Amino acid sequence: MNEEQRNYVLHTVEERGVRLVRLWFTDVLGNLKSFAISPVELENALEDGMTFDGSSIDGFSRVQESDVLAIPDANTFEVLPWGDTKTPEARVFCDIHNLDGTPFEGDPRQVLKRNLAAARALGLTFFVAPDMEYFYFAPPQRGQAPEPLDEAGFFDLTTSDISGSMRKQTIRTLEAMGIPVEYSFHEDAPSQHEIDLRHNDGLSMADSIMTFRLVVKEVAASQGVHASFMPKPLEGVQGSGMHVHLSLFSGEENAFYSPDDAYNLSPIAKQFMAGLLRHAAEITAVTNQTVNSYKRLVPGFEAPVHISWARNNRSGLIRVPIPKKGNPMATRIEYRSPDPACNPYLAFSVILAAGMRGIRDSYELPVEADANLFQLDDAQLAALGIDQIPASLGDALKVMETSELVKEALGDHIFEWFLRNKRNEWRSYKAHVSAFEHDRYLRSL
Amino acid sequence: MSESAELLAIFGDPPPTDLVRTLDLGGYKWKAVTGADDVTRHEPSGGWAGAVVACDADPETAWALCRTLRKREVPVTPLLVLLSGGQLADLSMRDDLFDDFCLTPFHPIELEARLRLMLRKNTGGAGAELRPDLVEYSGLALNVETYQAAIEGKPLDLTYMEYELLKFLAQNPGRVFTREVLLSRVWGYEYYGGARTVDVHIRRLRAKLGEEHQNLIQTVRSVGYRFGQTRWG
Numbered sequence: 001m002n003e004e005q006r007n008y009v010l011h012t013v014e015e016r017g018v019r020l021v022r023l024w025f026t027d028v029l030g031n032l033k034s035f036a037i038s039p040v041e042l043e044n045a046l047e048d049g050m051t052f053d054g055s056s057i058d059g060f061s062r063v064q065e066s067d068v069l070a071i072p073d074a075n076t077f078e079v080l081p082w083g084d085t086k087t088p089e090a091r092v093f094c095d096i097h098n099l100d101g102t103p104f105e106g107d108p109r110q111v112l113k114r115n116l117a118a119a120r121a122l123g124l125t126f127f128v129a130p131d132m133e134y135f136y137f138a139p140p141q142r143g144q145a146p147e148p149l150d151e152a153g154f155f156d157l158t159t160s161d162i163s164g165s166m167r168k169q170t171i172r173t174l175e176a177m178g179i180p181v182e183y184s185f186h187e188d189a190p191s192q193h194e195i196d197l198r199h200n201d202g203l204s205m206a207d208s209i210m211t212f213r214l215v216v217k218e219v220a221a222s223q224g225v226h227a228s229f230m231p232k233p234l235e236g237v238q239g240s241g242m243h244v245h246l247s248l249f250s251g252e253e254n255a256f257y258s259p260d261d262a263y264n265l266s267p268i269a270k271q272f273m274a275g276l277l278r279h280a281a282e283i284t285a286v287t288n289q290t291v292n293s294y295k296r297l298v299p300g301f302e303a304p305v306h307i308s309w310a311r312n313n314r315s316g317l318i319r320v321p322i323p324k325k326g327n328p329m330a331t332r333i334e335y336r337s338p339d340p341a342c343n344p345y346l347a348f349s350v351i352l353a354a355g356m357r358g359i360r361d362s363y364e365l366p367v368e369a370d371a372n373l374f375q376l377d378d379a380q381l382a383a384l385g386i387d388q389i390p391a392s393l394g395d396a397l398k399v400m401e402t403s404e405l406v407k408e409a410l411g412d413h414i415f416e417w418f419l420r421n422k423r424n425e426w427r428s429y430k431a432h433v434s435a436f437e438h439d440r441y442l443r444s445l
Numbered sequence: 446m447s448e449s450a451e452l453l454a455i456f457g458d459p460p461p462t463d464l465v466r467t468l469d470l471g472g473y474k475w476k477a478v479t480g481a482d483d484v485t486r487h488e489p490s491g492g493w494a495g496a497v498v499a500c501d502a503d504p505e506t507a508w509a510l511c512r513t514l515r516k517r518e519v520p521v522t523p524l525l526v527l528l529s530g531g532q533l534a535d536l537s538m539r540d541d542l543f544d545d546f547c548l549t550p551f552h553p554i555e556l557e558a559r560l561r562l563m564l565r566k567n568t569g570g571a572g573a574e575l576r577p578d579l580v581e582y583s584g585l586a587l588n589v590e591t592y593q594a595a596i597e598g599k600p601l602d603l604t605y606m607e608y609e610l611l612k613f614l615a616q617n618p619g620r621v622f623t624r625e626v627l628l629s630r631v632w633g634y635e636y637y638g639g640a641r642t643v644d645v646h647i648r649r650l651r652a653k654l655g656e657e658h659q660n661l662i663q664t665v666r667s668v669g670y671r672f673g674q675t676r677w678g
Binding site: 004005007008009011012015016074075076077078079081125127175176177178179180198199200201204249251252 | 591592593600602603604605606607608609624640641642645648649650651652653655
């Protein structure tokens with residue numbers, strides 16, 4: 001680490017009177033993990049890292065050697081803009097290493113770094129801008145249906161004011177943490193909100209999403225409200241997605257842009273899209289990792305179901321948005337299946353790996369599917385060569401476990417742990433008897 | 446280091462205009478002195494940071510002043526003399542009166558480089574330069590010593606690279622920098638985000654400066670970025 005960077009962090013801690021420094025990292029499922037150290041330990045932590053027992057973290061555990069090293073990424077050090085201003089706290093993202101200093105293969109942040117480095121070796125930088133959707137609910141009670149704020153009963157007359165002001169406060173906090181917001185609005189479903197983040201390089205954006213989810217939840221909790229990134233919390237209304245706008249840059253040039261194409265898409269953009277489409281089924285378990293994710297991916301709620309692309313057809317998996325004023329820098333593709341409950345480090349890793357495979361092997365982009373695919377029957381879809389994305393977590397895992405691409409992108413450790421963990425989740429779900437079944441079968445059968 | 450400790454005494458009656466311009470552009474603070482009395486009268490509480498004595502117009506008075514500056518209880522050091530090619534012989538037997546010299550007419554870049562080196566050597570620190578520790582501009586205050594920035598007295602929470610970028614821009618107000626220059630001067634190495642990283646950081650800085658102050662960093666279309674206004678408004 002560079003000396004100036006270290007001095008900056010240490011001086012800031014001293015000058016601002018920071019009392020606690022939170023070391024952040026992410027487990028395999030995408031949960032933010034944190035442990036706090038006092039400022040006196042920080043200098044040592046920046047130099048040598050902090051040892052902790054990895055077996056306490058989901059997906060980190062290995063039987064023999066459980067101790068790992070968290071090394072702060074000083075460039076992500078920031079004073080947190082919430083909490084008591086008299087006793088400020090700061091956070092810094094960490095990379096997890098083995099005790100011998102090698103990157104720990106169970107660390108999602110290191111996995112993403114490895115995938116970004118592979119693209120960088122070809123001179124390409126990966127940029128991402130996600131559209132984050134989520135719901136506000138009354139604090140949930142076990143076994144009860146979620147209660148949206150907009151409905152009478154919870155906050156009476158002032159509900160919309162409260163969710164509006166929470167969204168504003170959320171945006172202010174995000175901006176204070178250097179996460180610029182492009183748009184924000186109330187979504188279609190009751191109590192659903194969307195905040196679109198401005199593009200950033202893949203690693204910073206994955207860090208930003210971790211921060212984003214915490215900020216949204218913190219702001220809501222301060223008002224006694226529960227914010228949820230569950231992909232489909234309410235039946236019959238839209239779920240929460242995390243569409244990701246993607247581009248590759250080669251220096252200052254947008255590698256996705258070409259002035260010679262009708263859609264201004266370069267050959268690289270088309271190959272990248274082709275890679276994403278061909279490997280979409282394999283990566284879906286990672287971009288949509290819960291049982292509930294697949295209840296969002298159904299027809300009728302603006303979520304993709306078919307593996308297809310189009311310029312302006314929101315039923316496809318990839319959309320090619322029309323940039324404002326034809327700006328070459330804004331040429332991008334939108335991958336629409338991921339949901340905000342994913343692990344952003346791993347989701348970005350497999351998305352990038354799929355796209356890069358298309359570039360490496362010069363995949364051919366299938367023809368655009370500009371019809372409304374929801375109106376076609378299976379035979380018509382088959383005639384067009386259009387597959388569907390996996391219909392359940394079980395299906396998605398079955399495709400994933402055969403994927404060399406996903407295995408390579410995630411590394412053996414995470415690949416195997418993830419499959420094991422998610423197969424368990426799927427088994428528990430399959431054994432569960434739901435209210436749907438009682439209602440439908442108990443009396444009639 | 447207090448602000449007053451950075452003041453340079455310059456001699457020449459009147460001070461040569463090319464010297465004044467070079468010092469101004471280089472961001473050096475200076476005070477013109479016409480003789481030994483002036484040096485004492487205007488001496489800042491922390492002492493002079495150094496002196497530049499132009500010998501070409503009135504060599505006798507100039508060398509006398511050099512001698513006085515060196516013989517004081519606290520000698521003024523470092524000291525640079527400006528002289529013409531024909532005066533080079535004057536340098537012999539006067540080693541104790543100056544630390545460096547520069548021939549007139551001087552090239553501004555040469556003079557600036559000599560000043561920089563001389564002042565750095567004098568303070569002994571590797572990176573110690575005659576740079577103000579406190580940059581203030583239209584509500585923004587940036588303390589280089591403590592690495593802290595504040596807007597209207599309220600601390601800004603910046604990441605390291607955001608701080609470095611803001612510092613570089615604020616130390617060069619009014620100047621337009623391309624993305625490549627910012628990348629090489631601020632990041633200083635091949636950063637993986639490439640030139641686009643600059644845009645991202647500018648955006649983040651503006652977000653943190655807030656609506657009222659985000660115009661401190663201006664986009665100069667198809668060129669790059671500028672902090673604050675140009676000298677000509």
